[in-house]
Amino acid sequence: MARDPARRSRIVATVLAFALTLVTGVTAVSAGATTRSARPLLSAAQCATNRAVGPITYASPFGFDASAGILDVFVAQRLGYFANLCLTVNVVTNATDVNELVSSGRAQFTNEGSAADTLEAIAGGANLVGVDTSGNTSDYAVVTGPSITSLRQLDGHTLGYYNVLPVVIREMLVRAGATISRVHLVADTNYDPTQVLQGTVQGLQAYQSNQVITLRALHARFHEFTPQQFAIPGTYNVMVTNVAFLHRHRAAAADFMRADLHALHYCLAHPTACVAIEGADSRAAGVPFSTSHENAVWSLERRLTLASTLAGRGVGVQTYAEWRPEAAALRRFGVLAHVPALARAEDVSLVAGLYRGTTLVWP
Numbered sequence: 001m002a003r004d005p006a007r008r009s010r011i012v013a014t015v016l017a018f019a020l021t022l023v024t025g026v027t028a029v030s031a032g033a034t035t036r037s038a039r040p041l042l043s044a045a046q047c048a049t050n051r052a053v054g055p056i057t058y059a060s061p062f063g064f065d066a067s068a069g070i071l072d073v074f075v076a077q078r079l080g081y082f083a084n085l086c087l088t089v090n091v092v093t094n095a096t097d098v099n100e101l102v103s104s105g106r107a108q109f110t111n112e113g114s115a116a117d118t119l120e121a122i123a124g125g126a127n128l129v130g131v132d133t134s135g136n137t138s139d140y141a142v143v144t145g146p147s148i149t150s151l152r153q154l155d156g157h158t159l160g161y162y163n164v165l166p167v168v169i170r171e172m173l174v175r176a177g178a179t180i181s182r183v184h185l186v187a188d189t190n191y192d193p194t195q196v197l198q199g200t201v202q203g204l205q206a207y208q209s210n211q212v213i214t215l216r217a218l219h220a221r222f223h224e225f226t227p228q229q230f231a232i233p234g235t236y237n238v239m240v241t242n243v244a245f246l247h248r249h250r251a252a253a254a255d256f257m258r259a260d261l262h263a264l265h266y267c268l269a270h271p272t273a274c275v276a277i278e279g280a281d282s283r284a285a286g287v288p289f290s291t292s293h294e295n296a297v298w299s300l301e302r303r304l305t306l307a308s309t310l311a312g313r314g315v316g317v318q319t320y321a322e323w324r325p326e327a328a329a330l331r332r333f334g335v336l337a338h339v340p341a342l343a344r345a346e347d348v349s350l351v352a353g354l355y356r357g358t359t360l361v362w363p
Contacts, residue, residue: 038080038083038084039084040083040084040085040086041084041085041362041363042084042085042086042255042363046086046251047086048086049251049252050085050086050087050251050252050255051086051088053087053249053252054088055088055089055090056087056088056089056090056108056109056252056256057089057090057091057092057101057106057107057108057109058073058089058090058091058092058107058108058109058110059092059095059098059101059102059107059109059110060073060091060092060093060095060098060110060111061098061110061111061112063093063094063282063287064093064278064279064281064282064285064287064289065294065297066274066275066278066294066295066297066298066301067209067237067297067298067301068134068135068236068237068264068301068302068304068305069111069132069134069237069238069239070111071267071274071275071278071298072260072261072263072264072267072274073089073091073109073260073263074091074277074278074281075263075266075267075274075277075278076089076259076260076262076263077089077091078277078281079263079266079277081259081260081262081263082256082259084259084363085255085256085258085259085363086255087252087255087256087259089256092107093285093287095107098110098111099121099126099128100126102126102127102128102240102241102242103125103126103127103128103242104127105127105242105244105245107242108241108242108245108253108256109239109240109241109256110239110240111237111238111239111240112128112130112237112238112240113139113140113166113236113237113238114138114139114140114166114168114234114235114236114237114238114326115130115133115234115235115238115322115323115326115327115346116166116167116168116234116235116326116327116329116330116335117164117166117238118130118238118240118345118346119323119326119327119330119336119339119340119345120164120330120335120336121240122340122344122345123336123338123339123340127242127243127244128240128241128242128243129240129241129242129243129246129344129345129346129347130238130239130240130318130323130345130346130347131239131240131241131246131253131257131318131346131347131350131351132238132239132257132260132261132316132317132318132350132351133235133236133237133238133239133316133317133318133322133323133346134235134236134237134238134239134301134304134305134315134316135235135236135237135304135305135307135308135309136233136235136308136309136310136322137227137228137233137234137235137236137304137307137308138168138226138227138228138232138233138234138235138236139207139208139209139236139237139301139304140166140168140169140205140206140207140208140226140227140234140236141205141206141207141208141211141212141224141225141226141227142159142169142172142203142204142205142206142224142225143193143196143203143204143206143211143212143215143222143223143224143225144196144202144203144204144222144223144225145196145197145199145202145221145222145223146221146222146223147202148202148203148223149223150176150177151172151173151176151177151178151203151225152176152177152178153202154173154178154183154202154203155178155179155182155183156182156183156184157183157184157202157203158183158184158185158186158201158202158203159183159184159185159186159201159202159203159204159205160186160187160188160190160195160201160203160204160205161185161186161187161188161204161205162187162188162189162191162205163187163189165185165205166205167326167329167330167333167335168227168232168234168326168329169205170329170333170335171227171230171232171329171333172225172227172230172232175230175232176225176230183203186201188201188204191211193206193211193212193214193215194215194218194220196222197215197220197221197222206224208224208226208300208304209296209297209300209301209304210297212224213293213296213297213300214293217292217293217296233325233326234325234326235318235322235323235326236301236304237301238318238346239257239260239316241253246347246350250350253350254350254353254354257316257350257351257354258354258360258361258362261314261315261316261351261354261360262360262362264305264315264316265315265360267298267302268302268305268306268315271295271298271299271302272295274298275291275294275295275298276291278294279291279294310322312357312358313352313355313358314351314352314354314355314357314358314359314360315358315360316351317348317351317352317355318346318348318351319348320342320343320346320348323342323345323346324342327339327342
């Protein structure tokens with residue numbers, strides 16, 4: 001599985017249920033019948049151009065997850081926004097490696113957890129470019145059991161992480177006074193946040209909108225540490241596309257993002273309705289869906305998005321300055337020997353061109 005699905009994992013029950021659907025190949029699933037008019041809103045010439053592109057495939061990094069960059073795609077499909085722009089979109093929910101799918105051109109869009117994650121993927125050879133960043137803040141966290149009240153206390157103890165330790169967590173450890181070489185870093189694919197309660201690990205990489213929500217729902221005693229507490233900048237949810245696809249079909253890529261962002265704005269205004277749409281699609285696909293958990297997920301990520309959109313810019317608009325701190329951290333901590341140039345790694349004009357000021361232009 002690609003790194004990002006692990007980072008964006010949700011509650012254990014969802015993880016286990018989703019694991020049953022994983023296959024070696026690719027399965028595209030319908031997001032359900034549209035509930036609004038899907039009549040074309042473009043000119044005949046624009047429609048012809050978009051239809052000539054053929055099907056566009058979005059590969060969800062973690063199935064039916066009510067998270068920014070995933071939820072909005074399901075909603076755009078169900079409400080007919082892609083069809084309004086003469087796009088045929090397939091949604092893949094069970095790919096074993098979403099980065100590989102998009103990098104190879106077998107899919108066209110997926111999500112990375114942050115700018116740093118995107119830069120690491122590109123440095124590793126992925127043929128990706130970021131086109132949209134949901135927020136100018138991090139969704140990562142570290143959770144510990146009740147006995148660990150400072151990240152500095154992780155010296156000599158175990159910190160679990162999912163495949164690749166996010167550089168923002170390295171920054172947190174250093175800011176807290178921990179010595180990274182003395183922390184036992186263990187790759188973990190259990191995804192169960194109750195490990196910190198059981199003492200299996202003393203600390204665990206987490207999402208504020210994932211494991212933290214799960215532990216709170218259990219009324220557990222634990223500690224949460226976030227980049228915000230240490231004044232560490234970050235980003236969350238980067239929509240990425242295939243570089244060659246963007247070059248050859250820029251207008252269609254822009255319209256895909258226009259429809260996706262139109263749905264995201266709808267979900268910011270109608271949070272429970274959007275979660276209900278995704279829940280219906282999940283159940284139609286035979287995948288369990290915890291409505292209460294996913295409502296909590298989207299509630300938190302909705303707040304992150306609204307609070308951290310760049311001043312004076314539309315939701316999703318990204319800049320080089322926004323990504324620069326994470327690029328510098330990757331270099332400073334020696335995570336990457338060569339950090340990709342931001343001009344290569346992100347396209348800052350595609351989504352910006354969809355707005356007039358902070359208002360998304362919709363046909």
